[in-house]
Amino acid sequence: MNNILLYIGIDDTDSSSGMCTTYITCVIISKLKDCGFNITGHPRLIRLNPFARFKTRGNGATSFKLELKEVEDVEEVKKIVLECVQKLSVLEDERTNPGVVFYEGSITSQLEEFALKAIRNIVSIEDAENLLNKVGADFYKYKNGRGIIGALAAISCPLDDKTYELLAYRIAENYGKPRQINHESVREMDKHTYPETFDNLDEGYIAIEPHTPCPVLYGIRSENYGILMKAKDIVQVAEKVERYCVYLTNQHTDMHLQKINNIRDMEKFQCYIVEGVVKDKPHIIDGGHLIFTLKDESGEIECAAYEPTKKFRDHVRELEAGDVLQVYGGVGEGINKKGTLNIEKFELLELAIPIKLLNPICACGKRMKSAGTGKGYKCPKCSAKIRNGEKERIELVRNIKKGFYETPSSARRHLSKPIIREK
Numbered sequence: 001m002n003n004i005l006l007y008i009g010i011d012d013t014d015s016s017s018g019m020c021t022t023y024i025t026c027v028i029i030s031k032l033k034d035c036g037f038n039i040t041g042h043p044r045l046i047r048l049n050p051f052a053r054f055k056t057r058g059n060g061a062t063s064f065k066l067e068l069k070e071v072e073d074v075e076e077v078k079k080i081v082l083e084c085v086q087k088l089s090v091l092e093d094e095r096t097n098p099g100v101v102f103y104e105g106s107i108t109s110q111l112e113e114f115a116l117k118a119i120r121n122i123v124s125i126e127d128a129e130n131l132l133n134k135v136g137a138d139f140y141k142y143k144n145g146r147g148i149i150g151a152l153a154a155i156s157c158p159l160d161d162k163t164y165e166l167l168a169y170r171i172a173e174n175y176g177k178p179r180q181i182n183h184e185s186v187r188e189m190d191k192h193t194y195p196e197t198f199d200n201l202d203e204g205y206i207a208i209e210p211h212t213p214c215p216v217l218y219g220i221r222s223e224n225y226g227i228l229m230k231a232k233d234i235v236q237v238a239e240k241v242e243r244y245c246v247y248l249t250n251q252h253t254d255m256h257l258q259k260i261n262n263i264r265d266m267e268k269f270q271c272y273i274v275e276g277v278v279k280d281k282p283h284i285i286d287g288g289h290l291i292f293t294l295k296d297e298s299g300e301i302e303c304a305a306y307e308p309t310k311k312f313r314d315h316v317r318e319l320e321a322g323d324v325l326q327v328y329g330g331v332g333e334g335i336n337k338k339g340t341l342n343i344e345k346f347e348l349l350e351l352a353i354p355i356k357l358l359n360p361i362c363a364c365g366k367r368m369k370s371a372g373t374g375k376g377y378k379c380p381k382c383s384a385k386i387r388n389g390e391k392e393r394i395e396l397v398r399n400i401k402k403g404f405y406e407t408p409s410s411a412r413r414h415l416s417k418p419i420i421r422e423k
Ligand code: ATP
Pocket: 011, 012, 013, 014, 015, 020, 021, 022, 048, 049, 052, 053, 054, 055, 056, 057, 058, 059, 060, 061, 097, 117, 118, 119, 120, 121, 122, 123, 124, 145, 146, 147, 148, 149, 150, 151
């Protein structure tokens, strides 16, 4: 008899005050192992639309698969999974609405499309439920069960491009306490494994360390599994690690971005790659956010490099009206009705050469001043006057070159592809 391939997806188990769906998944996998059920391949951590309204933090959902021999095994596995989800989920938080999906079929193009929609758009619980019923999946909703959206997407997501993340988890008594990670060892790890691992550091900031009271001690992101084992051996911590887990992920693949030809067609809460011309020189607003307008023949959109993007703003500040850009980012609530494009990175395709017009120089060497509208120029030093002097055209020197510019690790979205991965 053929083995039964069972996919399991889980989401929405945690709250901002604690827990983490990846941790619960990791506990479930070791429980299953203890009962003689080994999962096939790596578990998956799939990041969904960063603008989904009910996300706790990074809008991640998990899935894994098992090959089972008997129908009774399927029932036993489901029982173990559901018991763990019920026991470990933060059900008392009104925003936590777990969903668990069990699916035995193949991953059809319709399922893949659903996953891409959950990554790029907003879907409803009903959309997920209809599809689950259609494909004959077995699913469990706790409270309003919104988690079935992420759970199904985590099973269905195609992973042509992928990265890995190694997660180390703390023991429960340390949750909420400062993390005891040897920062020097993280720098050492970065030295030996970058760029195959990335987003480890951001200048002085240790980017592998979360700042929430969740069970994660640290997470290292990488191009390949092997290098993660090396990285794990270099990082030293002065607290007990309860367990480790390596996830296959869609993090840092730009899977959330859709290429779009008309600015006019961009919608709120979706993420795009869009080309346009800078309409006005970026200006700073309250809070340290840098704002400019990007336009094309169809319309225009406000773009922002928000304060947390720190030094990235130094590049944005150098942009001038007329520059041609390809911008990568998502349309958030923003400042005006149409929403604001939150820039994740941009490619400067063509540089405008801004011209500054200066008054003519007098025969005595001094720059002249306007003598009044239509009256020519007057020298402030020797009082000489000219009626029809021509302005001098000065090409401004640009402090930015063509190429890619990106937000730093500390401000990067989970799904954003770092430039180092483009090579
Ligand atoms: P963490 O990253 O800490 O695991 P989270 O940020 O992933 O938490 P969840 O607690 O999983 O947040 O809540 C996100 C909720 O939004 C889930 O119920 C998920 O099913 C749902 N969701 C995810 N993507 C979409 C989407 N595109 N449209 C509508 N709902 C979505």
